[in-house]
Amino acid sequence: MRIQCQGSWLYGIISRPQQPAARGVLIVVGGPQYRAGSHRQFVLLARYLAEQGIAVMRFDFRGMGDSDGEMRTFEDVGQDLSAAINFFTKECMFLKDVVIWGLCDAASAALFYAHQDQRVSGLVLLNPWVRTEQGIAKAYLKHHYSTRLFQPAFWKKLISGKYDPIASIRSLYKMIKSFFIRKKSVAVIGEGANATDHAIPLPARMLKGLQCFEGKSLVITSGDDLTASEFLDLIHSSKDWQITLEDRKVKFFHIQDANHTFSRRQWRHQVAEYTGDWLRSW
Structure with missing residues (x-):
């Protein structure tokens, strides 16, 4: 399938269950990846969720994989996400809402976007990218x-x-x-009241996105990963993050031995199970 986005074509695929639920999942790609994911993680996750009755769409951003256009960073993919959700909900008329699933900087992109789209009811954030020096x-x-x-x-x-x-x-x-x-x-x-978005540190912008988002969130982190460690250190040292996470009733899972992309079968399966169980819990 292909999706029109600002004069470019985005390419992706939808995994459709035989008896689909009203909630679908949009898998968002992070880093220099395309829609299959590292060690085919996104393919396997989509198939697993489809077997559970959950429709899943995964696609390539502009400039990545098979998609047209110039390559862009995770901070500039809002139009791509909007176009993808437009296509997903039109192709799957049974959908009432969509959950965005993202790993690393895809989780950051999801936090920037989700509060702007009422169709997004939930976020699954794996090892969110909050990188600062x-x-x-x-x-x-x-x-x-x-x-x-x-x-x-x-x-x-x-x-x-x-x-x-x-x-x-x-x-x-x-x-x-x-x-x-x-x-x-x-x-x-942080003291500059008129600072532009990109001048404000990434963690502050992500926190603002979470504070503005009214849906549900699931966070999954790895024990053997500096990106996850940086995120966990941030929330453990920030009262603002702690208050927001508690207020939003964010669900947490931590896989102690897993690496950044959950590359082993047992870790990948744990992530899929956590995701599926959480989606069915509300």
């Missing part, structure tokens, strides 16, 4: 450097001479410097 520096210091000393592989490399301690110290210094410098600059930006 300060945030990733903190995640590295807390979750990478602090645990590396307890890893046998680290000591084997050190003893064998394959590890460069000087380079590591320089990297650590840059991380610490970045953490404190960016902390000050972010505070200054």
Whole structure:
């Protein structure tokens, strides 16, 4: 199938159940991916949900995969999402509402868009991308450097001479410097009342999107992933995030051993089950 979007054609596919429910799922692609997803994750998820009676659509943004147009970032795909939902709801007349499912920066794109479209009733957000220089520096210091000393592989490399301690110290210094410098600059930006959207830090814009969204949300995070660690550190250190998540009654699941894309079958299946069960719960 193909979808008209601002003079370009978007290409995608719909998985239709034989006896569909009134709620469908739009899988949004994150990063340099196309509609199949890493290790065919989106294909398998769509088939799983379709077997549960849930119609699923997945597609390529402009400039990605088979779609026409110029490539764009996750911050500029609102028109693509709108065009996709228009097509999805017209092709599947039985749909009353749509849930957006997104991994990494696709989750961020979903938060930017969802509150603007009343047809969107829910969000499934996996390892949301909240990247800032300060945030990733903190995640590295807390979750990478602090645990590396307890890893046998680290000591084997050190003893064998394959590890460069000087380079590591320089990297650590840059991380610490970045953490404190960016902390000050972010505070200054946050005080600007007339700051444009792109001047405001990404986490603040995402929080605003969640605060404006009146639907339900499910968050799934990985235990072996710096992107997830950065997001979890953010919400654990921010009262505004904590209040909003509690107020919106956001459902959380954490898969401790999983990597960023949930690449193993057991992790992928857990994600599919969590998604399906959550969709049927309301």
